[in-house]
Amino acid sequence: MTTSTPLVMFLVFIAITLGITYWASKRSAGSSAYFAAGRQIKGWQNGIAVAGDYMSAASFLGIAGIIAFQGYDGFLYSVGWLVAYLTVLLVVAEPLRNAGKYTMADVLAYRLKPRPVRAMASLSTLVVSTFYMIAQMVGAGALVALLLKGSGISFQTAVIGVGILMIVYVVFGGMLATTWVQIIKAILLMAGTLLLSILVLAHFGFHLSAFFNAISQVTYHDKGQVVVKDFLTPGLRYKPPYGPLDLISLGMALIFGTAGLPHILVRFYTVPDAKTARISVVWAMVLIGSFYIMTTFLGFGAATIVGRDFISTHGGTNMSAPLLAQALAGDVFFAFISAIAFATILAVVAGLTISASTSFAHDFWTNVIHKGVERKAGEEVLVARIAAFVVGGVSMFIAIRLGPTANVAFLVALAFAVAASANLPVIVLSIFWKRFNTVGACSGLAVGLLASIGLILISPSLMAVDPPTVVGTARHLFQRPAMFPLENPGIVSIPLGFIGAILGTLLSHEPTALHKYNELLVRSNTGLGSEKAISH
Amino acid sequence: MNATLQPKRDVTSPEEWDRIAESTEFKDLMATKKVFVVPAFIFFVVYYFALPVLVGYAPQFMATKVFWNVNLAYLFALSQFFMAWTIAFLYVKAAGDFDKLAKDIIEKSVKNGGGK
Numbered sequence: 075m076t077t078s079t080p081l082v083m084f085l086v087f088i089a090i091t092l093g094i095t096y097w098a099s100k101r102s103a104g105s106s107a108y109f110a111a112g113r114q115i116k117g118w119q120n121g122i123a124v125a126g127d128y129m130s131a132a133s134f135l136g137i138a139g140i141i142a143f144q145g146y147d148g149f150l151y152s153v154g155w156l157v158a159y160l161t162v163l164l165v166v167a168e169p170l171r172n173a174g175k176y177t178m179a180d181v182l183a184y185r186l187k188p189r190p191v192r193a194m195a196s197l198s199t200l201v202v203s204t205f206y207m208i209a210q211m212v213g214a215g216a217l218v219a220l221l222l223k224g225s226g227i228s229f230q231t232a233v234i235g236v237g238i239l240m241i242v243y244v245v246f247g248g249m250l251a252t253t254w255v256q257i258i259k260a261i262l263l264m265a266g267t268l269l270l271s272i273l274v275l276a277h278f279g280f281h282l283s284a285f286f287n288a289i290s291q292v293t294y295h296d297k298g299q300v301v302v303k304d305f306l307t308p309g310l311r312y313k314p315p316y317g318p319l320d321l322i323s324l325g326m327a328l329i330f331g332t333a334g335l336p337h338i339l340v341r342f343y344t345v346p347d348a349k350t351a352r353i354s355v356v357w358a359m360v361l362i363g364s365f366y367i368m369t370t371f372l373g374f375g376a377a378t379i380v381g382r383d384f385i386s387t388h389g390g391t392n393m394s395a396p397l398l399a400q401a402l403a404g405d406v407f408f409a410f411i412s413a414i415a416f417a418t419i420l421a422v423v424a425g426l427t428i429s430a431s432t433s434f435a436h437d438f439w440t441n442v443i444h445k446g447v448e449r450k451a452g453e454e455v456l457v458a459r460i461a462a463f464v465v466g467g468v469s470m471f472i473a474i475r476l477g478p479t480a481n482v483a484f485l486v487a488l489a490f491a492v493a494a495s496a497n498l499p500v501i502v503l504s505i506f507w508k509r510f511n512t513v514g515a516c517s518g519l520a521v522g523l524l525a526s527i528g529l530i531l532i533s534p535s536l537m538a539v540d541p542p543t544v545v546g547t548a549r550h551l552f553q554r555p556a557m558f559p560l561e562n563p564g565i566v567s568i569p570l571g572f573i574g575a576i577l578g579t580l581l582s583h584e585p586t587a588l589h590k591y592n593e594l595l596v597r598s599n600t601g602l603g604s605e606k607a608i609s610h
Numbered sequence: 611m612n613a614t615l616q617p618k619r620d621v622t623s624p625e626e627w628d629r630i631a632e633s634t635e636f637k638d639l640m641a642t643k644k645v646f647v648v649p650a651f652i653f654f655v656v657y658y659f660a661l662p663v664l665v666g667y668a669p670q671f672m673a674t675k676v677f678w679n680v681n682l683a684y685l686f687a688l689s690q691f692f693m694a695w696t697i698a699f700l701y702v703k704a705a706g707d708f709d710k711l712a713k714d715i716i717e718k719s720v721k722n723g724g725g726k
Binding site: 156282289329602 | 643655662663680684687690695701702
C-alpha cells in the first residue's frame with residue numbers, strides 16, 4: 075500500500091457527508107427543521123445518532139488505549155459510559171421531549187423566570203460544549219496528522235480541515251445533516267469494531283480461554299525491566315490512597331453527567347414524541363453497550379497482540395486500536411480503522427457545534443436579549459449559523475495554539491463534571507421539586523459550574539510538578555503539588571451543585587414558579603401540548 | 611406550513627392544568643410511574659456503585675479467579691451491561707402502561723377544550 079490509502083478513505087467519507095449536507099440544506103428551512111430536523115427522525119435512527127454523538131474518539135481510541143496500557147481499570151470507563159444511559163432513560167429523556175422545544179433550558183424556563191435561567195443555562199451549555207470540543211479538536215489534529223503520516227498533513231492543517239468540515243455540516247445542513255453524519259459514523263464504528271473483535275478472537279483460534287490466558291500474562295518493558303502483569307487485575311491505574319475515591323468520583327460524573335450533556339439532550343427534540351425518545355434511548359443503549367463490551371477485545375487485544383512497547387514507540391496510547399488493525403489485517407484495514415476514527419471525531423464535533431450554537435441562538439439571543447420574540451422570521455437560524463462559525467473558529471484557534479502535545483484529557487472530565495454538577499441538578503429539581511425556583515436554578519448552575527472548574531484547576535490534572543524534560547503546553551499549568559487529590563471532582567462538585575440549588579430555593583420565594591408547577595408536571599408526564607413534528 | 615415559527619400560545623388554561631394535576635387519572639399515572647422508576651433507579655445506582663467500591667476497596671477479593679483466568683472484577687463489570695439492558699427492557703414494557711394512562715388523560719382534556 076501507499077501512505078495515501080488512509081487519505082483516500084478519509085476523502086470518500088468527506089465526499090459522502092458533504093453530499094448529505096447538500097441534500098439536508100434544502101430541507102432545513104425554518105427553526106424546527108434547522109434545530110430539530112423537523113422532529114421527524116425515527117426512533118431507531120435517533121438511537122443510532124445518539125450513539126454516534128456519544129462514542130467519541132475518547133471512547134474509541136482513548137478506551138482502547140487505556141485498556142491496552144492499564145488493563146482492567148480502563149474497562150471501568152466502558153461500564154460507566156453505558157450504565158449512564160439509565161439516568162437518561164428513567165429520568166430526563168421523556169420529560170425533556172414533552173416539555174421542551176430546542177434546548178435543555180426550555181424545560182427550566184417553563185415555570186422559572188426565563189431570562190436569568192436561560193442566560194445561566196446557555197453559559198453552562200457553552201462551557202461544556204466548547205471545553206469538550208477543544209479536547210476533541212486537539213485529539214483530532216494529533217491523530218489525523220499521525221494517521222496520515224507521509225501524506226504531508228500537519229497538525230495545523232488537520233485541525234483546520236476538521237474545523238471547516240464541522241462548520242459546513244452545521245451551518246448548511248443543520249440538525250438533519252448532523253444526524254445523518256452521526257448515523258453513518260455510528261454504523262461504520264460498529265462495523266469496524268465488530269470486525270476488529272472477530273479478528274482478535276480469530277487470532278486466538280476462537281478460544282476465549284486462550285484470549286483470557288494471554289491477558290493474564292501481558293509482557294512489556296518498564297524502565298528497562300521486563301514486566302509480566304495480569305491485566306485483568308483491578309488497580310493498575312487507580313492506586314491507593316486516592317485511587318478508589320477517584321474511581322467513585324469518575325463514576326458519579328459519568329452516571330449523572332451524561333444526562334446533562336447538552337449535545338445528547340438536544341437529540342431528543344429531533345423525534346416526534348416522548349415514546350420515540352424512549353425507544354431511541356433503548357436503541358442507543360444496545361449499540362453503546364455492544365460497543366463498550368467489544369472494547370475488551372480492542373484494548374486487551376492491543377495489549378496482547380501488539381504490545382505496549384510497540385505502541386509506545388509508534389504513536390502512543392491513542393494509536394492502540396489502529397495499530398491492532400494493522401497487526402491483524404494489514405495496511406488497508408489500518409486505513410479503514412483510521413478513517414473510522416476520523417469520522418468519529420468529525421461527527422462528535424459537529425454534534426457539539428450544533429448544540430452550542432442552538433443554545434446561543436435560542437436561549438441567549440432570542441430569549442434573553444430579545445425577550446422571546448423573533449424580530450423577523452429566520453433570525454434565530456441565522457444567529458445560530460453565525461454562532462456555529464464563531465464556536466468552530468474559536469475552538470480551531472485554541473486547539474492550534476495549544477498544539478498536539480497539550481495536556482487536554484482533563485477537558486473531557488471537566489465537561490462531564492460540569493454537566494453532572496450544574497445541569498443535572500437543576501433539570502431534576504425543576505421537574506420533580508415543586509418548591510424549586512429561579513434563584514435556586516441560577517445558584518445551582520453557578521455553584522456547579524464554579525465548583526467543577528475550581529476543583530479541576532487545583533487537581534492533579536492541572537497542578538503537578540513536571541520533570542524538566544516536559545516542555546510547552548504538555549506541562550501542567552501550575553507547577554506545585556495538587557491541592558485537591560482527585561482527577562475527577564464529581565464526588566464533591568455534584569453534591570455542591572445540588573446544595574447550591576436547594577439553598578438558593580429555600581432562601582427565596584417565587585409564587586409563580588409554584589403555581590406553574592402543575593403545568594410542567596402534567597406536560598412532562600403526559601406530553602399534552604408538546605411540540606409536534608412538522609407535517610409536509 | 612411551518613407553525614413552529616410563531617411563538618407558542620397555549621390554549622390550555624391554568625385552571626385546566628390544575629384540574630388535570632388534581633385528577634385521579636393523573637395521580638394514578640404518577641403512582642404507576644413511581645412504582646417502577648423509583649426502585650429501578652435505586653437498584654441501578656446501588657448495583658453500579660458497588661463496582662467501583664468493591665474494585666477500589668477490595669481489589670484482592672475482586673481479583674479472585676473464577677474460570678479461564680477470568681476474575682470476579684471482570685465478570686461483575688460485564689454483568690453491569692446486562693443489568694442496564696434488562697432494566698431498560700423492563701422500563702419499556704412498563705412504559706406501555708404509562709402511555710395508556712397518559713393517552714386517556716390527554717383525550718379527556720382535549721374533550722374539555724384543552725391541549726392543542
